[in-house]
Amino acid sequence: MAKRRRLREQKKAGSTQPRTIDFQIENIDSLGQGVSKLNEEISFIAKTLPGETGSAQVLKQKRKVSIARLDALERISDQRIEPDCRHFQHCPGCHFLHTDYSTELAFKKSALQDCFKNLELPAAGIDLVQAPQRQHYRNRIQLHYRHKYLGMLDGLTDQVNEIPDCQILVPQLQAQLKALYEDKSWTKEHSGNGHCEIYWQDERVNISWDKPYADGGFTQVNQAVNTILVDRVKQLALAVPFEHVLDVFSGSGNLSNPIIAENPVPRRMVDLSGVSHADFMTMNLYDDDALPRFLQRQRLKQFDLMLVDPPRKGFPSLNSWVRKLKPKRLIYVSCNPETLAADIQSLTGKFALSHLSLLDMFPSTFHYETVATLDFTRH
Structure with missing residues (x-):
């Protein structure tokens, strides 16, 4: 058995460990998740590829269907590449940076055909x-904040993942995003839970706090x-x-x-x-x-x-x-x-x-x- 490749940080000592399952990915579903049907259990595991095997931590489960997070790989797909964003493994915003663009497009076309x-x-x-x-194209992003933490909200863990080096944004927004991480003075007016939206419109960067999405008017991202x-x-x-x-x-x-x-x-x-x-x-x-x-x-x-x-x-x-x-x-x-x-x-x-x-x-x-x-x- 090949040596396992660890893809997540270990839990703090003494914390409750989620259940670990083995997986064998058969295909990719319309949400970009790998689908495993092993030991009479169906598992959906993001950031995996067809043919890959390994272990995952179960985050949600209903009967014999579980949603899990990749823990370690045993068999690695030839289609896997190193993500060019350091946040990819823990950020819920992107789904295919672990493979090349042609493979991503093939997954999407297959999903549309299925629909x-x-x-x-x-x-x-x-x-x-x-x-x-493939990157540096998005002219609008909505971020969530919890007290002093700002980033993408993971719906499975209900945690905010900070993304100061997000690679999907246009350069103008990347600069503003970094500024929010470097200067936390915004926490004086925005405490507790909420969201902000950063968007490029009318040749300038705009920020709105705790307002409906596309507050400045809807535009394609x-x-x-x-x-x-x-x-x-x-x-x-x-x-x-x-x-x-x-x-x-x-x-x-x-x-x-x-x-x-x-x-x-x-x-x-x-x-x-x-x-x-x-x-x-x-x-x-x-x-x-x-x-x-x-x-x-x-x-x-x-x-x-x-x-x-x-x-x-x-x-x-x-x-x-x-x-x-x-x-x-x-x-x-x-x-x-x-x-x-x-x-x-x-x-x-x-x-x-x-x-x-x-x-x-x-x-x-x-x-x-x-x-x-x-x-x-x-x-």
């Missing part, structure tokens, strides 16, 4: 778009990939003729503005918050009566092009909106492929999934952006 296993994929398959860079996303949606939209555009969960019009610039047709933007614009309608799209109220306030009752870009929970009312407004083409952008697939499967009209893109908006993590294009023949 769409009950849908007929386009003849061309999944269009995979990689990020221009990866500007380079967002540019690719917007261009991809525009191409898909302009590929077919249309006379009216409905942009649902529009925000400030990130997706529809470039489309209207090239084809200036009537547009309606709908969201809970956005910009002061003649096209914009303020509405909580998750309200039960959102569709009837929209129809009451909107003179045009049909839109041949419909854009949807909801939060992670998706758009459960999608079928009702599609049946009523009868779009010919629907372009759905999602950061959660599971809710995307569920929303598409809820549709009762006849349609074809004509295009499916995976854009790696969040490299080094299990997250990514998906663009699905649906063409309707009748409703």
Whole structure:
């Protein structure tokens, strides 16, 4: 048996030791965790790779399913590399820095295929778009603080992990993050538990304390990939003729503005918050009566092009909106492929999934952006 490679610090002497299990990783799930099925027990272990074996410490368990943290490796995958961030092993923010980027992309593509296993994929398959860079791309980060400690909150241990040398941030935010660790004067005004958000906007660093996420207005965290996303949606939209555009969960019009610039047709933007614009309608799209109220306030009752870009929970009312407004083409952008697939499967009209893109908006993590294009023949 190969000598074990220790990957965590030992517990303090005298502390209660969690249960140790052996594992053998078969595959990687959609959350970036290794899946082991050994000794009639299913275990999910982050920061492992297929084919690896070793031991892990159980953090949570329900019946014969456990979530564990890597303790030691016996058999090491050829795909494993040394992470280029010193915080990786203990930070919950990144999931794939222990392997190369091509392997990370393969895991993500496999996860998307699994989400769409009950849908007929386009003849061309999944269009995979990689990020221009794997690190130093994120222009927004939310950190948690507990008294004088500031960092990423580990949901499994409920502990704050400090990350002064985080490698995922754009350089402007890295400098501000280091400053917060070097000068703890912020603890005078922010004691106890809370969070802060650091973001790059309007060519400057902004910090908000204990406010809702995206307090300064929502923007995609990866500007380079967002540019690719917007261009991809525009191409898909302009590929077919249309006379009216409905942009649902529009925000400030990130997706529809470039489309209207090239084809200036009537547009309606709908969201809970956005910009002061003649096209914009303020509405909580998750309200039960959102569709009837929209129809009451909107003179045009049909839109041949419909854009949807909801939060992670998706758009459960999608079928009702599609049946009523009868779009010919629907372009759905999602950061959660599971809710995307569920929303598409809820549709009762006849349609074809004509295009499916995976854009790696969040490299080094299990997250990514998906663009699905649906063409309707009748409703």
